[in-house]
Amino acid sequence: MANWRKDWFIMGSLAGAIASIIKTLINFGFYKSKISKIHYVDIAGGMILGKRKGDKPRTPLEYGLGIIADTMLGAIFGSGLAWLIGKTPKGFEVTKGTLFGTTLWGTTLSFGTLLKIDGLSKPSARTMTTMLSSSMAFGAGTGALIKKFAQFEQSKMLQPSTVSLQDNNLNNENKIRIASK
DSSP: OOOGGGOHHHHHHHHHHHHHHHHHHHHHHHHHTTSOSOOHHHHHHHHHHOOOTTOOOOSHHHHHHHHHHHHHHHHHHHHHHHHHHHTSBSSOHHHHHHHHHHHHHHHHHHHHHHHTOTTTSSOOHHHHHHHHHHHHHHHHHHHHHHHHHOOSOOBOOOOOSEEEEEEETTTTEEEEEEEOO
């Protein structure tokens, strides 16, 4: 029987789904305390239900669709982060995740503006800050879960042991010799 912890796709999807729920709870706290005007469940639900003249999802079914969509997006992004972590040397997974979350934040705002998604096309600075915080928490949480539970191989660090530059004055060519282990 295969070990799911050795599969970067499964591990990343699970970590991303769990971190997405945490991100949504943080975002919901900002939304309920009126610090943010945007709730990720509303955005995700609105993407599935289409433009509805500014109406936010309000029925239990609409909220359910929004939660499912937001969690699925988290799983997709989590698998992407796990793949990237698998391609880099071991260590700093939480930092890598935080940077990944920051990139998601920038991408979300860019595409939100480009596609004119309700609430994302002209968010206030305060709302953008809460979105950045939530996205960084998502990335850090995904990275931490991958670090704790994943057992897939990560790339070995490949660096030359010495690098020396030699100048050959006879024909004015520079030769670079990289000595490897």
